[in-house]
Amino acid sequence: MKPARLPAALWLSSGLLLALLYLLPHSAGLFAWLFPEVERPLYTQDSFASLVLAHLLLVLASSLIAVLGGVAAGLLASRPAGREFRPLLDSVLAISQALPPVAVLAIAAPLIGFGEWPALIALVLYGLLPVTQGTLAGLASVPDSVLEVARGLGMGRWRILWQVELPLAAPVLLAGVRTSVVINIGTAAIASTVGARTLGLPIIVGLSGFNTAYVLQGALLVALLAIVADQCFDWLAHRLSPHVGVEH
């Protein structure tokens, strides 16, 4: 087993995020100097920490649902019984992938109203696609010979799924989850336009009030959050696949 050491990039990005969270509330002077034309250079309507928390909560909730739903859809479409749904699923995926996240939000808000719910639904919908694709591609990457032998040795269907297919599909599946979560972190910021409380708030407020300082503060945090999440997945991917490792 490889040591469970966190890579430097993950330390660096999460350290930066924490430092930024601690320093931002004390940086009114810095932003006043950077943006002298702005009247109130520091966003203070909400604490940044509470916004990060709310943002993360929304992403976590939507990603959890998206992962469960996406993996289930992918599994279903790859089983013999669900194979006829595969073409339908493929075309739904292709169409949805073509929609930009903003469009999904724009469609969701008038249908469901404003607040956390349309944001959650839009994020789930958009997050489903990469997960489903990752699941399908991951399962398709399992060699037929391995499946044939698994059956030939006397493994049952569930055992093959849990002990052979899912572990072997895991790296590709995880890549799908990674895409889904990282996109959702960015999309969740836009979700503030439909009234969800996220790190997008300072950005939206800043854009509508010509306050570039607010925009910068929100954008910095969102970007760092996405980088930290991405690094986490990078680390997880290496931990999950010791057998394809490039260790010497």
Added chain:
Amino acid sequence: MTMLELKAVNKFFNGWQAVADVDLQVAAGELAVLIGTSGSGKSTTLKMINRLIEPDSGSIRLAGEDIRSQPPEVLRRRIGYAIQSVGLFPHWTVEQNIAAVPSLLKWPKARIRERVVELLELLHLPAAQFLARYPHQLSGGQQQRVGVARALAADPEVLLMDEPFGALDPVTRGTLQQELLRIQALSGKTIVLVTHDIDEALLLGQRIVLMDKGRVVQQGSAQDFLLHPASDFVRDFVGQSDVGVRLLGLDTVASRMRPLQPVSGEPIAASATLREALSAFVARRVSSLPVIDAQGQPAGVLHFADLLPVAA
């Protein structure tokens, strides 16, 4: 005792008959080789034995018992299975791979470890070195050794092998063929092996079953095939022009050599085939060869004329 018995077995794929009325008996401890071109139905026949494919009609019995009398998973754990592409689980170590069936059968951990080590030694893979390796760290030949070890792990009643050496280079293939013969002699396992390579069939098969278009065309010993082909198809398949050479491949030098006479020259092993002896005669341009035994001691002499069988 009959270990495996197929009776009037048929299989259709979308109206096309892949296996037609196949009758087959394999005795306990016998090594049977199913041979044929691709599409002859040999692999389908093999896969019906462990129910990876279900026959449309006919019956298959394993040790006297209908194979449908138990769930397929239970049946398969009694039957070893090795295939050309090996199909090692890439995320499992060599030890975990070999332990697959014993684990399914819930053997105690200590017994599994003991068995894995024993099998690795049997297949000439030092356990200390290989237990913890992953499949991608092995050569093709080593992977197939592990595949064979995995198939043998739970001491199955029958071993099914689907072109197990087909993807290997000729040298590795030759080594593994010899090992299979050694393991079979050692363990007395009943083995059914599928191949399209006539030389492999002649070398390994105690019973050779030639299939064409889903039917059994001829079955019997290597001699039967070479000396009494049942049809032109069989004659072509065994390679008409090479029949003599292939016949020589069935016997060893030991069976034809004469008692010790002083002959000079480079010796040949008593365990070599007459085919190898023929090659040595021609290559060295000699008409007699000294023969040595496994210990390297002079054992006799082989004259060129000895290659011809004495009329029986």
